[in-house]
Amino acid sequence: MSEALVAAEAAGAGVEPVPGASGARQFWRRLRTQRAALVAAAVVALLVLVALAAPLLTAVEGQDPTTYHPSLVDSARGGVPIGSFGGIGGDHWLGVEPQTGRDLFARLVYGARVSLGVALGATAVQVLIGVVVGVTSALGNRWVDQLLSRATDIIVAMPLMIMALALLAIVPSSFPRPVLVALIIGFVAWGTIAKIARAQTLTLKELDYVAAARLSGWSTWRIARRELLPGLAAPVITYAALMVPANIAIEAALSFLGVGVKPPTPSWGQMLTSANVWYQAAPQYLLLPAGALFVTVLALTVLGDGVRTALDPRAASRLRVGTGGKREAKAAAEKEVES
């Protein structure tokens, strides 16, 4: 993970400002040629769709994620699900949870809402804080820059999990838990994105078109908004795409440690916690959330990698795309003329 992030940072910092509409089209053309990224994008889209449609899907199945079915587990054997493969059948598509008999399909799809929702929310918070701090730092005077840069260093240096654990422990439990988890992950892990935003802004602000804007008397705020932010988009999007899977993993770890979302709200991390003792007696119980996490994190990472490649002009030239084939066509035409 961290290597990919470093790569993204390096790539992002070197990205030339991409002009608006044609840039997006170019990006899409470059992304389209990477088959792995496309498959990953499809998987991610499917997961988002499943998460959004969770109430609908469970209604089709006829179940919900919190109702207990004591008759579906063998109480005398520690509550292991009755039936083969954890009680899989027409009523319970993925079987039931040991001890409670709650429907695992319903818990898995509702768990996707929490896992994806928290990860996306946390990423949004990270991007927001990171960009604001980074740009302010780069545009401000020496003191502002010093102050914000040191603050960023502190955030980067702080052990994320320990900070999150401490913060989660002191907030009253009446606060909506998924929102809290997203906010806390966002607040403790924006350092790297702030550094990227600052470095990129420093590069951009020396460029002629920014100087021109300044000379024509634009306010700093207007320059930041109109001239700098579009230039920041590429590195920030690249980095954010890789932050999402990292945030999913953090949410899972926090729920695994018992400080994430609270029962009976299902989340994949929480399912993993309760399932990890059942790996021998009811393996499917562990495999479902583990598999879901694996697929999601892998898909998002591959997609993030694809986005990085598509935004990186050097990588794009290796892909031999991004010019709409015009260069090749021109070269071929020239060759023809020569012969």
Next chain:
Amino acid sequence: MRQPSVRARRVAAASVGLVLAVGAAACGPKDNDAKGSGGDSTPHKGGTLTVLNAGVGPTENFDPARLYTSGGGNVPSLVFRTLTTRNRENGAAGAKVVPDLATDTGRPDKDATVWTYTLKKGLKYEDGTAITSADIKYGIERSFAPELSGGAPYLRDWLVGAADYQGPYKDKKGLSAIETPDARTIVFHLNKPEGEFPYLATQTQFAPVPKSKDTGTKYAEHPVSSGPYKVVRNENNGEHIVLERNTYWSTATDAERKAYPDKVDVKSGLDSSVINQRLSASQGADATAVTVDTNLGPAELAKVTGDKQLASRVGTGHFGYTNYIAFNPTVKPFNNVKVRQAISYAVDRSSVINAAGGSALAEAATTYLPNQKSFGYTPYDLFPAGKTGNAAKAKELLKEAGYPNGLTVTLTHSNAKNFETSPEIATALQDALKQAGITVKLQGLEDNDYSDKIHNVKTEPGFFLAHWGADWPSGGPFLAPIFDGRQIVKDGANFNTGLLNDKSVNAEIDAINKLTDLDAAAKRWGALDKKIGEQALTVPLFHPVYKRLVGKDIRNVVISDWTGVLDISQVAVK
């Protein structure tokens, strides 16, 4: 003070049932190949017994003054003999108190305020010197020293003039409440009648300590043995203890301990899943291993019951323990008895039991007292919820209480994964109460925070999960701390969480404490339990059942209802 003891005891309690099962396996069907090292199931002397423990608790601070035990503990009882001890028998017979160093369980005066004991003849320490009544007095006195704290609070509460005693190091005169008229006689003077004094005399504070060998806080490293084994190695404050035979101990003066193995090797601080994995594999030295503190969890049980050979090595024990919902009647809406009754009717004990590990690990409870004879168990079900809850009756009561559209309450629980007061139990209750129109919000607290909050009258929540285990198998230590109005503690650890201060209940507790006929006392505790139950201050949920594995060559497993776990003093490895 009693809270840690409850945990320690629970730990101590769980390992006894296995030996029985193993013995049975040996004489079972012919196709059963689980009989261990031979067809002969009679226990023999010799060999090394390995003990694998998760917590260091049972052997930490291995000083008789500092250990908090029930009936003298399991490993401690191999080294420390006490005036009385628990009967080493299976089931209910094992919940009786029997003489150990003394010739009987104690001779009370008319109102049970003076207790006299006579020591057996020929009692010796590991160095061959004689055990005297003065040594027992000294052992008790040193448990009052602040640097040797850790024991139960009873001695300080019960002995005349002991409330402010600071131990023999500071106060050379000693405790005048204990007299030793000669080397074999010891007399205790109590400040109120205590018919259950013989139970208290099983605790390690009643073990003899020779004054000349006392090394203060260092005594734990090598306490002088009066039992069948002596400490030959003690590393990291009890993390690894090795015991070998005390040649001066004799079965002639000890009818309780069998002491079959030549050596006992106690290793603590292991991961509980590792312990169960090692016991089920039973490789090498683990074939003669047991645990005194690690139960099988639900998932492990599911695996073990699917394997005949493993299932035959599981011991089952019952320890007097109750898991329940507690109400604080000073918090709305729980001040209304009808709301408390409605919740009593609405609980679904079958889903709670599943959350606690299923019917093999928990039995439904409708009484506050454990379902054992020695506690005076008197069956009653005042608010019958059936197996899955009576939602109709609960709704009716809520309507009468002024909540025709249901109500929303907050249930406080611990975040610890202990299957007792854990999120799993709370969530099962949340689902069950939904049927009765009661919306339950969960408030999970970090375990220490939870414990502090529920035991402080200022912070006690209105509706929370709780549990209680007794210091000995009787109604006294079960009911008095929880329901005696005079034991409400304003600032400090309070266990009377229902804040009950009922004159008739207090008077009955005093009256029963006067009884020295323990069977008669048990009946009265049972009746009192039912009477208190009418106030619906608690909703009993379940009594836990302990399932534990033993190594494949372990024999003679004895599990009493006193501890609920295998008794190490009875185990043989050959």
